[in-house]
Amino acid sequence: MKKRLKGxxxxxxxxxxxxxxxxxxxxxxxxxxxxxxxxxxxVDHTDNEEKPYRVIxxxxxxxxxxxxxxxxxxxxxKESESISTAIRLLKTETDKELDFGHAKVILFGxxxxxxxxxxxxxxxxxxxxxxxxSWVGVGKPSAEDVLTAEPNxxxxxxxxxxxxxxxxxxxSQLIVTTYxxxxxxxxxxxxxxxxxxxxxxxxxxxxxxxxxxxVVNDKNEVLTLNxxxxxxxxxxxxxxERLDIRxxxxxxxxxxxxxTANVGYQLITEQKKKPIIEMDVEMIGIIQEADMITNPEKLxxxxxxxxxxxxxxxxxxxxxxxxxxxxxxxxxxxxKATRLPNNKRNQEWQSLxxxxxxxxNVNATLKSTGVIE
Amino acid sequence: xxLKGKKQVNVDEAIVGILEELKLTGDVVHKxxxxxxxxxxxxxxKTVVDGDQLHQLIIKPFxxxxxxxxxxxxxxxxxxxxxxxxxxxxxxxxxKGSVLVKLNKDLLLFDVKKVNTNTVRETSVExxxxxxxxxxxxxxxxxxxxxxxxxxxxxxxxEMHEVGSKTNQSLAVIYDQNVVKEGVLKEVxxxxxxxxxxxxxxxxxxxxxxNNRTRSLLPTMMATERTDRIVYNxxxxxxxxxxxxxxxxxxxxxxxxxxxxxxxxNYGLYWVTKFSKFLRYLGLFACLILPGLYVAATSFNPExxxxxxxxxxxxxxxxxxxxxxxxxxxMLIIMELLTEASIRLPKAVxxxxxxxxxxILGTAATEAALASNIMIIIVAxxxxxxxxxxxxxxxxxxxxxxYILLLFASIAGLAxxxxxxxxxxxxxxxxxxxxxxYFKIYFNQKRAETGDNPS
Numbered sequence: 001m002k003k004r005l006k007g008x009x010x011x012x013x014x015x016x017x018x019x020x021x022x023x024x025x026x027x028x029x030x031x032x033x034x035x036x037x038x039x040x041x042x043v044d045h046t047d048n049e050e051k052p053y054r055v056i057x058x059x060x061x062x063x064x065x066x067x068x069x070x071x072x073x074x075x076x077x078k079e080s081e082s083i084s085t086a087i088r089l090l091k092t093e094t095d096k097e098l099d100f101g102h103a104k105v106i107l108f109g110x111x112x113x114x115x116x117x118x119x120x121x122x123x124x125x126x127x128x129x130x131x132x133x134s135w136v137g138v139g140k141p142s143a144e145d146v147l148t149a150e151p152n153x154x155x156x157x158x159x160x161x162x163x164x165x166x167x168x169x170x171x172s173q174l175i176v177t178t179y180x181x182x183x184x185x186x187x188x189x190x191x192x193x194x195x196x197x198x199x200x201x202x203x204x205x206x207x208x209x210x211x212x213x214x215v216v217n218d219k220n221e222v223l224t225l226n227x228x229x230x231x232x233x234x235x236x237x238x239x240x241e242r243l244d245i246r247x248x249x250x251x252x253x254x255x256x257x258x259x260t261a262n263v264g265y266q267l268i269t270e271q272k273k274k275p276i277i278e279m280d281v282e283m284i285g286i287i288q289e290a291d292m293i294t295n296p297e298k299l300x301x302x303x304x305x306x307x308x309x310x311x312x313x314x315x316x317x318x319x320x321x322x323x324x325x326x327x328x329x330x331x332x333x334x335x336k337a338t339r340l341p342n343n344k345r346n347q348e349w350q351s352l353x354x355x356x357x358x359x360x361n362v363n364a365t366l367k368s369t370g371v372i373e
Numbered sequence: 374x375x376l377k378g379k380k381q382v383n384v385d386e387a388i389v390g391i392l393e394e395l396k397l398t399g400d401v402v403h404k405x406x407x408x409x410x411x412x413x414x415x416x417x418x419k420t421v422v423d424g425d426q427l428h429q430l431i432i433k434p435f436x437x438x439x440x441x442x443x444x445x446x447x448x449x450x451x452x453x454x455x456x457x458x459x460x461x462x463x464x465x466x467x468x469k470g471s472v473l474v475k476l477n478k479d480l481l482l483f484d485v486k487k488v489n490t491n492t493v494r495e496t497s498v499e500x501x502x503x504x505x506x507x508x509x510x511x512x513x514x515x516x517x518x519x520x521x522x523x524x525x526x527x528x529x530x531x532e533m534h535e536v537g538s539k540t541n542q543s544l545a546v547i548y549d550q551n552v553v554k555e556g557v558l559k560e561v562x563x564x565x566x567x568x569x570x571x572x573x574x575x576x577x578x579x580x581x582x583x584n585n586r587t588r589s590l591l592p593t594m595m596a597t598e599r600t601d602r603i604v605y606n607x608x609x610x611x612x613x614x615x616x617x618x619x620x621x622x623x624x625x626x627x628x629x630x631x632x633x634x635x636x637x638x639n640y641g642l643y644w645v646t647k648f649s650k651f652l653r654y655l656g657l658f659a660c661l662i663l664p665g666l667y668v669a670a671t672s673f674n675p676e677x678x679x680x681x682x683x684x685x686x687x688x689x690x691x692x693x694x695x696x697x698x699x700x701x702x703x704m705l706i707i708m709e710l711l712t713e714a715s716i717r718l719p720k721a722v723x724x725x726x727x728x729x730x731x732x733i734l735g736t737a738a739t740e741a742a743l744a745s746n747i748m749i750i751i752v753a754x755x756x757x758x759x760x761x762x763x764x765x766x767x768x769x770x771x772x773x774x775x776y777i778l779l780l781f782a783s784i785a786g787l788a789x790x791x792x793x794x795x796x797x798x799x800x801x802x803x804x805x806x807x808x809x810x811y812f813k814i815y816f817n818q819k820r821a822e823t824g825d826n827p828s
Contacts, residue, residue, distance in 0.1 A: 031697050032671040033690040037683060060680075062687035101676025102683060131676070159680065 036061070036096040037103075039073075039159050041130075042143030043083060043120055044109035051079040053120070054109075055086035056144045057098070060159070075148055083123045100129040105161045106136050106180060107143040107199065113216050118187060125184055132181040135165040138214050140200045149205035161199075164210055173231040173243035174211035190346045191332020193217045195233065198224070215326045223324045225317075232317040235281070236263050236329055244288065247302075247309045254290035256306050256366065258283045267335055275352045276359055277318075277331060281310060283364040294369040306364040318358050327353065384478055387460055388416060391473070394464055406432065411441045414475035421470035423487035430485060431474065445476055448483075455482040465541060491515040494620060498598050498765060503640040508598040513543055513617035520547060520613070523604045528552075534565050536616065537573040544573075545615040552610035557626055560807045561612050576619040580766075583625075590773060592766040593806035595627035602636050626806035628813060632767035633657065656761030661775055663751050664701045665782030665790045671697040673786025689745035698783035700744050704752045705779075707734060709772070712756070 042056035054077065061072040076093055080086035091098055106124055108117060124130050139146035146161075154160040163169030165177045176197040178186075186194035194216050200209040213230045215223045225233060234240045238261075245256045265279040287294055287302065294302070321327060332349045339345060388403075395401045400419040405412060413435060417427070430451065438444050448454070455471060457463060457480050463473060470486030490511035497508070509516045517531055528550040536544045544565065548558060564583045573579065577596045584593050594614075597603065598621045603613055606624045614623045624631075633653055638646045671690065675683040693700055711730035715723045734752060738744045755775070762768035774797055781793035804811035 030672065031690065032675050032683065032687045033693070035675065035687070037675070037680065037687070039680065060684055062684050062691065099675065101674075102680040104680070129676070162680070 030097055033062070034096055035099040036094055038098055038100050039102060040105035040107065040147055040161055041100075041103050041124075042107040042109070042139060042147045043112055044139075044142045044144055045111035045115055046079055048079065051081055052115070053081070053083055053086060054079045054144065055083055055090070056147050057087075057090060058147045059094070059098075073150070077144065083120060100127065101131070103130050104134045105159075105165070106130075106134050107139040107146055108136070108196075109143045110138055110140055110198075110214070110222075113138065113196075113214070113222055114220055117216075121180075121184060121187060124180055130180075132179065132184075134180045135161075136178050136180055136183045137165075137197045137199050137210075140198055145201040145205060146199045146208060149201040149208050151208055152206055160208065164199075164208075171240075171242070172211075173234050173240050174227055176213040176230060176234065176239075186328075189333060190218070191327065191334075191336055191349060192330035193327050195225075195328040215321070215324075215328045217324070217326050219325075221324065221326075223320070223326050228313060229317045229320070232313055233328060235261055236279075236314065236317075238263055245285075245306060245310060245313075247305050249305045249309075252290070252292050252302075252305070254292075254294070254302070255288045256285050256302075256364070257288040257370075258285035258364075260284040265331075265334075267331065267338065269335075269352065275356045277356050278359045279314070279318075279361065281314065281360065281362040281364075283310070283362070285364070285366060286368045286370045287366060288370055290369075294371065296369050299366050299369065302369075303364050303366045306366065307362040310364060311360045311362045314360050314362070315358055318360075322354065322356060322358075325353070331356075384475060384480055387463070387480060388414070388473075388475060390460055391416065391464060391467070395467070406435055408436055411435065411444060413444065415472060416467070416475070417472040417485075418467055418470075421468065421487060422472055423470075423485050426485045426487075427472060431472065431483065441477070445479075448474060448476060448481055451483060453484045455484055457482050488512045488514070490618065493519065496599060498621070499602075499636070499763060501599075501635065501637045501640070504636050505599070505601050507600070509600065509620050509622065511618050511620050513545060513615060516615055516622075517545060517547070519600050520603055520607075523600055524549075524607055526551075529607070532562075536565065536568055536579075537570055539571040540573065542573055543617040544579075545613075545617075547607065547613040547615065549607050549610065552608065553612060554610050554809075557610075557807045557809070558612055561614070561625055573616060574618065576614060576616045576621050576623050577766075579614055579616065580623055591629075591770045591801065591804065591811070592632070592764075593627060593804065593811065594623040594625045595631055595764060596621050596623050596766060597764070598622070599636055601639075605636070605639070626809040628806060628809060628811050629801060630815070632764040633762065635763040653761050653763070656758035657771065660755045660758040660761075661771060661778060662790060662794070663755050664705060664775060665778040665793070666787075667748065667751050668698045668701055668779065669782045669787040669790050672783070677787060686745065686747055689747050692742035693745055694742070698779065700748055701751075701779060704734065704738065704744050704748055705755070705775075707738075708752050708756050712759075 037060045038057050039060050040058045042058070044054040044056070046052055046054050057076040059074045059076065061074055063072060076090045078086040078090050078093075080089060087098070108120070112120065124134070125132065137146075151160045164175060167177075176195055178194065178196055183194050183196070186192050196214050196216070197210050198212040198214050200212075201207070202209055211227045211230065213225045213233065215225065217223075231240075231243055235243060241259065241261050243258050243261065245258060247254050247256060260283070262282045263279065265277055268276040268278060283306070285306075321329070332346075332353065335349045335352070336345045392401070392403060395418070398418065401416070402419050403414070403416050405414045415427075415431070430453075431448070434447055435444055438447060455466060463471075463480070463482060466482055466484075467473060470484065472483045472485050474481040474483065491514070493507045493510045493515065495506055495508065507519075509519060521529065526549060530548055530550050532546040534544040534546065535541050546561065546565070561583075564585070568579075568582055570578075570582055573582070580592060580594045580596060581589075595606075603622055603624070607613060611627075612625050614625065633650075635649070635653070638650060640646075641649070670678055670682075671686055675686070690697075695703075707730070711727065711734070714726045714730070718726055735749065739746050739749060759768050759772060762771060777797070778790060778793045781789035781796075783789075785792070798812075801812040802810070
């Protein structure tokens with residue numbers, strides 16, 4: 001009996017000590033109100049050799065009544081020799097712990113891409129609190145301008161940049177989304193090149209445009225894709241299913257809304273023959289806008305006109321990639337994956353790619369003219 | 374049976390001895406009946422004997438029958454005659470409501486108990502919308518009657534025991550001979566014989582005395598007041614324990630999933646009951662992990678949930694002085710006090726208590742910046758979902774487990790919460806109820822599990 005009492009007593013004392021330990025304020029118990037959330041990170045290149053990086057952190061300041069006052073943002077900016085140094089210095093500029101758990105957008109200034117962006121990418125990958133599902137993009141004229149932009153359509157409590165990318169908000173054929181993990185893969189892997197969306201701050205930072213994209217190849221050369229090429233890229237990688245196509249024909253002009261698109265391709269390399277990439281594009285849609293009276297009986301003709309236009313556009317885009325030695329679609333990866341390894345596939349592809357001939361088959365089917373006649 | 378083989382002297386001695394034992398009791402009646410040359414003596418305790426029945430059964434026939442040996446054969450053929458074994462046994466039965474009759478040189482004992490507790494009450498602990506509305510009474514005989522009324526099978530067996538070395542309460546062990554699991558029955562009987570408690574007043578008390586552990590958290594026997602549940606479990610081969618004077622039974626063995634079943638599940642439509650079952654498990658998880666999850670999400674892993682949620686929690690915590698787990702603990706304790714108070718308070722006062730408590734919990738705590746708005750929602754959700762668990766004992770146990778999860782969540786965040794959940798799962802799988810695995814998941818058909826083979 002005495003022994004049992006002793007045991008209970010001991011358990012009670014231990015519980016009490018543990019309990020008091022928990023209440024100690026020095027225990028590093030960092031509550032959510034002692035943290036400040038970094039929503040997006042921007043890195044610009046300065047021309048200063050000593051401090052080449054300019055780091056911008058966009059922080060969200062929580063407020064008691066989120067609905068009325070809206071989200072308030074504050075920015076921390078520091079130039080430094082590396083990103084870690086900059087962040088270490090920035091920490092002292094807030095009274096709270098910087099929390100990178102929600103830093104989901106990472107923006108680079110365009111200048112960064114011409115320099116060694118691999119080291120910067122490394123930082124974001126190594127930090128365990130930055131999620132690798134963060135979106136990566138390029139800011140113009142600088143990352144800072146884009147981050148500090150507060151678009152008029154931004155609502156309280158929701159970050160506009162997140163909505164561009166997460167497919168819950170806007171969905172568009174012109175937006176390229178690249179995750180950090182995918183960016184890394186494309187940077188390190190030979191045979192596929194990273195592509196990033198370009199965000200352009202406009203009208204006194206009241207608007208952000210994002211309808212272009214940029215491809216970087218292994219030699220740090222960049223190629224900016226315009227709206228049409230971005231849409232074609234998205235189509236070819238099956239990122240989107242819905243897109244609009246403007247068809248210019250000799251006599252008719254109309255716009256087609258595609259709602260189902262499927263693209264597949266094959267690499268055909270035969271000895272002593274030109275390598276061929278054979279691409280099949282299947283599309284189903286309706287006519288959305290036309291400058292003439294559409295005739296449902298001519299749907300087949302309209303479909304053919306659409307196919308022709310798409311074929312021309314795709315061929316143009318692919319040829320431009322080829323000419324600039326860019327490969328954002330990953331033909332090289334496909335080549336390596338479908339051939340037995342011989343440790344020379346990379347070099348082989350390097351020499352094959354400039355000679356590749358594209359054969360594009362587009363099969364557009366228009367289901368309706370979009371009006372009842 | 375009369376006390377045979379004993380001389381008249383002994384019978385007289387016995388009566389004197391009994392009277393000696395009972396002499397301080399004011400309600401003892403020792404009455405000789407005489408008519409012509411007939412004579413019997415009655416000895417009983419007035420307050421536990423049904424006067425009307427005594428009159429109808431013994432006194433009236435005595436005066437109507439012509440001769441003493443008629444009286445003797447009449448009395449000896451009464452169905453409620455009891456066996457006479459020893460003086461102690463006579464004394465015990467007298468206290469239970471028997472009448473001792475001295476006839477010639479024999480002692481006869483008759484059961485003419487007066488029972489005031491045999492009213493059948495409406496279900497109050499486990500109400501259902503459909504299904505029987507009456508529960509049990511507080512009288513053992515009535516309860517057995519209620520069970521037998523619903524389970525017509527000759528194989529239904531009622532074994533009687535006595536428990537409590539001071540109170541000598543009757544305990545009935547009820548089972549269906551054909552389907553009961555032998556091992557379980559043996560285990561139950563051996564534990565009953567090992568009981569050494571002075572007082573056993575409620576069937577649910579058995580639950581604690583019979584689980585062979587001084588400290589336990591999860592119930593391994595199921596207490597119920599519903600006759601349909603009793604019958605359902607009897608048919609499933611379980612053993613029912615009933616103590617005289619208690620309006621509830623306990624069922625052994627009971628596994629975890631039994632406690633999550635409501636009898637209504639058998640009465641409703643298929644998808645409707647599946648949905649309510651799903652709700653119940655959802656409620657179980659909600660009331661288990663929500664407090665811990667709140668602490669983990671606000672203090673350790675705010676990145677797990679959406680950024681909007683993180684910001685809104687951060688916003689609503691502005692001005693809250695203590696860390697999140699103190700906040701949670703504070704609100705939970707107030708909620709528990711409120712629940713506890715509304716159970717114990719007299720019905721007239723309960724309303725006031727809950728209203729005042731609701732006010733404090735609802736708005737005042739947030740106005741005073743002692744707790745965040747989201748915390749209030751969580752406490753409310755936890756409080757409601759606790760009551761979704763159909764069997765009371767399980768919901769009490771879950772209440773306690775919640776604090777364990779909260780403790781681990783405040784030590785190690787989401788990882789701690791997950792670990793504690795796994796730990797509790799391990800504890801449950803390690804447990805058994807009368808030899809049946811406590812957390813066994815029943816993949817087989819019900820018929821195969823219960824061994825109920827139609828023969």
